Amino acid sequence: MLKEIEQLLILQDRDRKIRALKTELKLLPGERKAMEEKLAKSTQQYEAEKLKGKSIEVERKGLEIEAATKRDTIAKYNLQKFQTRKNEEFQAITNEIKRYEADVSALEDRELELMEAADQQKRVVAEAEKGAAEVKAQFARNVQYLEEKIVAIQEQLKELETDRTRLAGHVEEDLLDTYNRLFNSKSDNAVVGLDHEVCTGCHMRLTASTSAKVRAAREVAHCEQCGRILYWVN
Ligand SMILES: [Zn+2]
Numbered sequence: 001m002l003k004e005i006e007q008l009l010i011l012q013d014r015d016r017k018i019r020a021l022k023t024e025l026k027l028l029p030g031e032r033k034a035m036e037e038k039l040a041k042s043t044q045q046y047e048a049e050k051l052k053g054k055s056i057e058v059e060r061k062g063l064e065i066e067a068a069t070k071r072d073t074i075a076k077y078n079l080q081k082f083q084t085r086k087n088e089e090f091q092a093i094t095n096e097i098k099r100y101e102a103d104v105s106a107l108e109d110r111e112l113e114l115m116e117a118a119d120q121q122k123r124v125v126a127e128a129e130k131g132a133a134e135v136k137a138q139f140a141r142n143v144q145y146l147e148e149k150i151v152a153i154q155e156q157l158k159e160l161e162t163d164r165t166r167l168a169g170h171v172e173e174d175l176l177d178t179y180n181r182l183f184n185s186k187s188d189n190a191v192v193g194l195d196h197e198v199c200t201g202c203h204m205r206l207t208a209s210t211s212a213k214v215r216a217a218r219e220v221a222h223c224e225q226c227g228r229i230l231y232w233v234n
Contacts, residue, residue: 002217005231007171008179008191014164016188018157025153028146035142042135046128053121060114067107074100175220182228192223193233200233202226 074097081093168176182190192201197211204225206214213221214230221230 001231002220004171004175004220005191005217005229007167008175008229009231011164011167011171011179012183012188012191014160014167015183018160018164019188021153021157021160025150025157028150032143032146035139035146039135039139042128042132046125046132049121049125049128053118053125056114056118056121060111060118063107063111063114067104067111070100070104070107074104179229186226186228189228191229191231194230195233199223199226199228199230201228206230 077093077097077100081090081097084090084093171179179190186201189201192199194200194206194211194214197206197208198204199206201223202225204223206224210221210224210230213219215232217232222228223230
């Protein structure tokens with residue numbers, strides 16, 4: 001194989017690795033963002049459930065106070081009832097007491113419902129807390145992994161780029177320019193094999209003379225169709 005071709009194939013290998021790593025590196029911030037969103041969502045859910053639990057408790061306490069006030073009023077009416085001598089007034093007070101007692105009974109029913117709801121909500125909050133803690137722990141692990149991955153990729157890239165510069169230094173300038181242009185425009189395939197007179201880059205059949213030139217491997221030959229640099233395979 002022509003020395004230039006050998007050099008370019010190694011260079012192409014490094015360039016492909018560099019490009020793949022750069023692509024991977026670009027995707028990592030997106031991964032991190034998705035993880036952050038998941039974490040925020042689970043924390044928000046936990047906070048929302050806690051708030052719901054609190055509002056149930058606030059409502060229940062409000063009802064408790066309301067019922068206590070009404071019970072006080074009933075006690076006052078009961079005293080008044082036996083102090084009055086007028087039958088009409090006695091009856092009016094008795095009716096008021098009945099009305100208040102019905103109110104208290106309704107309040108107590110609602111309080112009971114809220115106590116059940118509060119118990120249920122406690123379980124929901126505990127579940128949400130557990131879920132949020134799991135997501136948080138997972139996030140911490142994944143972020144650490146992600147950060148280590150970024151550092152590892154950056155180190156690899158640095159090594160590859162140093163190697164790439166060294167390798168490129170051995171290639172003649174015009175040929176390197178051609179190679180660079182092809183690598184960027186032909187999706188990482190600048191140097192390709194010639195297989196049974198077919199360019200493996202564009203899959204077109206080459207003329208016999210170009211094919212012979214590639215086989216002879218005395219000078220750098222290009223595909224007539226796509227311009228890629230060719231080397232002999234079969
Ligand atoms: Zn071609």
